[in-house]
Amino acid sequence: MPNNSSDNLKDPEVNTSPFTALLNFLCPDDPDEANRMYLRLQQKLADYFRFKGMSDPENDAEDALERAGKKILEGVPIPDIDRFCTGIARNIVLERLRNQRREESAFRQFLENSQDDNSVVDKIVNLMKPCFEKLPEEDRDLLHSYCKVPPGAPRAEHRLQLAEKLKLSISALRIRVTRLRRALERCVKLLSKNQ
Amino acid sequence: MMTDERITAYLLNELTEREAEEFEEQCFAQPEWPATELESAEDDLIEAYVRNELTPERRQRFEEHYLTTVARKDRVLLAESFLCVACSAASRKVTWIDRLKTFWSAQAAIPKYATVALVLVLGVVLLIWSMSRQSAPRTFANLSLTIASDNRTLNNSTAPTPKLTLPLGADALRVSLKRPEPAPEGSTYSVQLENVMGPLKTFEIESQDADYIKVVIPADYLTPGQYALKLLRINKDGTKQPINGSYFFDVQ
Numbered sequence: 394m395p396n397n398s399s400d401n402l403k404d405p406e407v408n409t410s411p412f413t414a415l416l417n418f419l420c421p422d423d424p425d426e427a428n429r430m431y432l433r434l435q436q437k438l439a440d441y442f443r444f445k446g447m448s449d450p451e452n453d454a455e456d457a458l459e460r461a462g463k464k465i466l467e468g469v470p471i472p473d474i475d476r477f478c479t480g481i482a483r484n485i486v487l488e489r490l491r492n493q494r495r496e497e498s499a500f501r502q503f504l505e506n507s508q509d510d511n512s513v514v515d516k517i518v519n520l521m522k523p524c525f526e527k528l529p530e531e532d533r534d535l536l537h538s539y540c541k542v543p544p545g546a547p548r549a550e551h552r553l554q555l556a557e558k559l560k561l562s563i564s565a566l567r568i569r570v571t572r573l574r575r576a577l578e579r580c581v582k583l584l585s586k587n588q
Numbered sequence: 589m590m591t592d593e594r595i596t597a598y599l600l601n602e603l604t605e606r607e608a609e610e611f612e613e614q615c616f617a618q619p620e621w622p623a624t625e626l627e628s629a630e631d632d633l634i635e636a637y638v639r640n641e642l643t644p645e646r647r648q649r650f651e652e653h654y655l656t657t658v659a660r661k662d663r664v665l666l667a668e669s670f671l672c673v674a675c676s677a678a679s680r681k682v683t684w685i686d687r688l689k690t691f692w693s694a695q696a697a698i699p700k701y702a703t704v705a706l707v708l709v710l711g712v713v714l715l716i717w718s719m720s721r722q723s724a725p726r727t728f729a730n731l732s733l734t735i736a737s738d739n740r741t742l743n744n745s746t747a748p749t750p751k752l753t754l755p756l757g758a759d760a761l762r763v764s765l766k767r768p769e770p771a772p773e774g775s776t777y778s779v780q781l782e783n784v785m786g787p788l789k790t791f792e793i794e795s796q797d798a799d800y801i802k803v804v805i806p807a808d809y810l811t812p813g814q815y816a817l818k819l820l821r822i823n824k825d826g827t828k829q830p831i832n833g834s835y836f837f838d839v840q
Contacts, residue, residue: 446657475613479612482612514672517668525673572624574631
């Protein structure tokens, strides 16, 4: 991310950069608030790119903000910055899909050393098991119960019963499970670097 | 409204371009990106794919429209691994069957017969109790639905989907499904309740007349989300014929 010190807003030369143009646009009277709004927007964009399955969401978010700043410098009218950035982000996704590059992450390289999907899953399972064992017993039991749907039983009903048993709402149950799953995935990716 | 069904439809490219844009704009308009809701629904979709629970159409759409990037393919592999690890490796708890087996093996021959008798009596009592609990619902909320094509268009127009608000205030929902076709003589129907993850349960119909087929859905089956009812015609000769289209409704 570019240097977003509030001093930049006062420097006429730096003011010509897309970054400062965007900061000025976001909140011309309050540099600190402009910084906060910038960071919020950046985070939302990174989350959007992650949701779209992009391999480098943070970089894509910077790209989107850079483009937005350039448009501001060009004098393009922007009534709603969120909507405007959504449009830019959408274009970036389309570009990325058109020019799909091989992902260079350690995790991808680790996967590519395997010959087929089954052996890939086996390798991931071997990494995930120790990650799973490190979780507190309560969390392990929760994940186990959550995914162990009795044969023939509707999944929604199973979750409803589990949520009732744990005295949680369905959405609270799902949030807990989603967070635990992301933690497991982070652990697997970390371990894959050493393989 | 950010429902699982809408998120899934977005991920599978089932929304129109305008609807997809609106969806994205709604996400951006929130103070923070709704990551948890999106990820939960995405996890469920991937899990349904891995477990082979998607309909053939959705499975195809998943492969064509969702599995378009390396990161998403990785998510599927991770989900598959997660199911292997979490569903099988967790510490196995002693179940009541295990306890019963232990108890049984510890009994001498004669008390075993007494135990059998006791278990049988208890079984009958439990059966009666269970049947009384599952007795027919007494109060009903009513809903009338017309069939729509599977992309939710109704007579080529996008009529609003009927909405129910929880709590239902009744033991069950009685749904009157307007017939899409005259009933062939001697035929009857069953009705399948589906949500975003696929089929939930198949219900026998309560009654049918020249215009409507009625089905009763216990309130316990309804949680907030989007639902579809699908008709299956059972012909006189016992053959089964799925009826094209669905009856959609939302619960909030």
